[in-house]
Amino acid sequence: MVIPALIVLGIAGASLFGPLFLPFTYWETHPELGASPPSFANGHYLGTDLLGRDLLVRMLYGGRISLMVGLLSTTVSLLIGVPYGAIAGYLGGRIDEVMMRIVDILYSLPYMFIVILLVALFAQPGTVDALVDVLDLTPHSPLVGWLRGPGLRLILLFMALGAVSWLTLARIVRGQVLVLKNMGFIDAARALGQTRTMIIVRHLIPNTLGVIIVYTTLTIPSVILQEAFLSFLGLGIRPPQASWGTLVNEGVQAMAVAPWLLIFPGGMLAVTLLSLNFLGDGLRDALDVRI
Amino acid sequence: MVRYVIWRALSSIPLLFLVITVSFFLVRLAPGSPLARERAMPPEIRARLERHYGLDQPWSIQYWNYLRGLLRFDLGPSYKQKEASVNALIARAWPVSATLGALAFALALLAGVALGCLAATRRATFTDRSLVFLALVGVSVPNFVLGPLLVLIVSLNLLWLPPAGWGESRHVVLPAITLAAPYVAYIARLTRAGMLQALQEGYILTARAKGLREYGVLIKHALRVGILPVISFSGPAIAFLVTGTVVVERIFAIPGLGNLFVQAAFNRDYTLILGIVLVVSTALFLFNLLVDIIMVILDPRIHYGEA
Numbered sequence: 001m002v003i004p005a006l007i008v009l010g011i012a013g014a015s016l017f018g019p020l021f022l023p024f025t026y027w028e029t030h031p032e033l034g035a036s037p038p039s040f041a042n043g044h045y046l047g048t049d050l051l052g053r054d055l056l057v058r059m060l061y062g063g064r065i066s067l068m069v070g071l072l073s074t075t076v077s078l079l080i081g082v083p084y085g086a087i088a089g090y091l092g093g094r095i096d097e098v099m100m101r102i103v104d105i106l107y108s109l110p111y112m113f114i115v116i117l118l119v120a121l122f123a124q125p126g127t128v129d130a131l132v133d134v135l136d137l138t139p140h141s142p143l144v145g146w147l148r149g150p151g152l153r154l155i156l157l158f159m160a161l162g163a164v165s166w167l168t169l170a171r172i173v174r175g176q177v178l179v180l181k182n183m184g185f186i187d188a189a190r191a192l193g194q195t196r197t198m199i200i201v202r203h204l205i206p207n208t209l210g211v212i213i214v215y216t217t218l219t220i221p222s223v224i225l226q227e228a229f230l231s232f233l234g235l236g237i238r239p240p241q242a243s244w245g246t247l248v249n250e251g252v253q254a255m256a257v258a259p260w261l262l263i264f265p266g267g268m269l270a271v272t273l274l275s276l277n278f279l280g281d282g283l284r285d286a287l288d289v290r291i
Numbered sequence: 292m293v294r295y296v297i298w299r300a301l302s303s304i305p306l307l308f309l310v311i312t313v314s315f316f317l318v319r320l321a322p323g324s325p326l327a328r329e330r331a332m333p334p335e336i337r338a339r340l341e342r343h344y345g346l347d348q349p350w351s352i353q354y355w356n357y358l359r360g361l362l363r364f365d366l367g368p369s370y371k372q373k374e375a376s377v378n379a380l381i382a383r384a385w386p387v388s389a390t391l392g393a394l395a396f397a398l399a400l401l402a403g404v405a406l407g408c409l410a411a412t413r414r415a416t417f418t419d420r421s422l423v424f425l426a427l428v429g430v431s432v433p434n435f436v437l438g439p440l441l442v443l444i445v446s447l448n449l450l451w452l453p454p455a456g457w458g459e460s461r462h463v464v465l466p467a468i469t470l471a472a473p474y475v476a477y478i479a480r481l482t483r484a485g486m487l488q489a490l491q492e493g494y495i496l497t498a499r500a501k502g503l504r505e506y507g508v509l510i511k512h513a514l515r516v517g518i519l520p521v522i523s524f525s526g527p528a529i530a531f532l533v534t535g536t537v538v539v540e541r542i543f544a545i546p547g548l549g550n551l552f553v554q555a556a557f558n559r560d561y562t563l564i565l566g567i568v569l570v571v572s573t574a575l576f577l578f579n580l581l582v583d584i585i586m587v588i589l590d591p592r593i594h595y596g597e598a
Binding site for chain 1: 302303306310314317318320427428430431432433435436439440442443447527530533534537538541542552553556557559564567568571572575
């Protein structure tokens with residue numbers, strides 16, 4: 001379990017700090033180079049893409065985006081899933097049945113279609129205009145400029161992805177709460193007159209942290225995968241921004257003449273996901289969690 | 292039993308309704324009408340087009356008209372593809388996706404269960420450990436990485452199979468493998484876990500003591516219980532498979548529903564988007580109902596009414 005952890009940390013570290021050490025930027029194009037293979041000689045260690053942009057730097061930037069989306073979306077899904085599961089588990093009875101039925105039904109919906117729908121419909125300049133109106137933002141501020149650029153898509157992405165990833169977490173938390181609520185210290189808290197909310201917030205949830213950590217470690221790769229999926233289709237991050245998904249897309253298009261453009265980003269994505277999944281599985285086995 | 296089926300079917304209808312309604316209003320809330328991308332046109336013509344498609348009326352009326360159309364199984368005209376109705380477009384695309392999906396699902400079930408059983412019976416050996424690791428790899432490698440990699444190796448270098456297209460039986464091999472791969476892995480893991488648990492039960496010892504051959508013990512007894520988590524997973528599995536077709540169809544240029552949906556999303560073709568979401572959601576509900584019925588039949592320990 002140490003190896004995957006090191007790999008993940010290594011990739012995260014490289015993504016955050018790597019670009020500082022490399023002489024190229026992710027958006028500089030050198031059309032005269034056009035898709036040159038990896039070489040140590042000219043400094044492009046992993047080669048360049050069709051427009052002459054250095055692949056290594058783009059991959060590291062992609063790492064930043066993927067990790068950021070992964071962490072933020074997982075946070076959203078934590079914020080939704082943990083309270084939902086805790087409330088369903090603690091209140092029990094009819095409410096629990098209904099809440100879990102909703103989770104079951106949502107779990108079998110083609111939610112990715114809805115995510116695609118959301119992103120395709122709302123990632124437009126019109127939305128930014130509407131937001132400027134409704135939230136009374138300064139029309140030419142850097143914030144609005146960022147929104148018009150990659151900002152809006154990023155926000156839509158990680159909200160949408162978080163909103164579809166909370167289901168498993170809710171189930172797990174509920175299961176754990178069901179076990180906890182029969183324990184002595186909860187009776188004691190009730191005898192002391194604590195309200196239901198306080199019991200949930202101050203006793204139940206902190207004691208579910210173990211499970212939460214395990215399943216968070218498993219949610220992150222799922223979200224990263226979904227972001228790459230959407231970016232691959234062109235519905236997530238767009239070029240020239242370099243998400244691993246867009247890099248794989250470019251790689252697929254240039255596959256016949258420049259296979260390194262597919263192999264390296266695809267490999268990095270696969271290795272990251274593999275390590276995270278391995279880590280999560282290991283944690284789950286170690287803590288012997290049952291659903 | 293019949294009551295359970297009816298209760299499940301009925302509880303799905305409000306949800307279907309919710310999906311339709313939410314999609315309908317979402318699509319209309321988005322900035323830019325479907326005609327916004329057209330060439331600039333004189334206002335009279337734009338007004339005429341809007342009247343033709345019913346876009347100039349208040350949303351409640353559009354919604355009501357849409358619902359009435361649904362009762363007649365009419366999903367409306369496509370806004371972007373001028374001569375085609377949504378019904379026709381979907382009718383052309385869904386057999387393609389259904390074929391691909393069914394093949395991938397069958398592959399995933401067969402290969403997954405077989406590999407899972409293999410791993411369970413050879414627990415803690417090299418075979419088991421490597422299968423477990425392979426399963427993890429299978430779950431981690433995205434289908435849009437695996438697909439092009441397969442094409443790169445098999446089609447462009449070895450020249451064994453075509454890289455894209457649809458129509459002959461050899462076109463279906465690579466897409467089906469790409470689509471099925473993560474589910475082979477997941478089902479193998481589930482089967483292995485289920486079988487390991489089933490093999491520890493008392494009746495397995497009885498069956499062996501009675502002299503039943505190992506093969507019979509496996510299939511007739513252990514598998515019937517061990518396979519339950521797999522069947523229970525089939526519902527969500529099909530949902531994920533449908534999602535997977537979106538990417539696989541793009542990569543292999545297959546004219547199925549996934550491809551159509553992405554096109555519609557890019558073009559903001561409202562009725563087509565809604566139509567596909569509706570058709571796919573209905574199909575999934577029906578399938579999940581079927582899976583639930585099968586579960587109840589197979590495992591008499593489940594009581595109807597329990598979630």
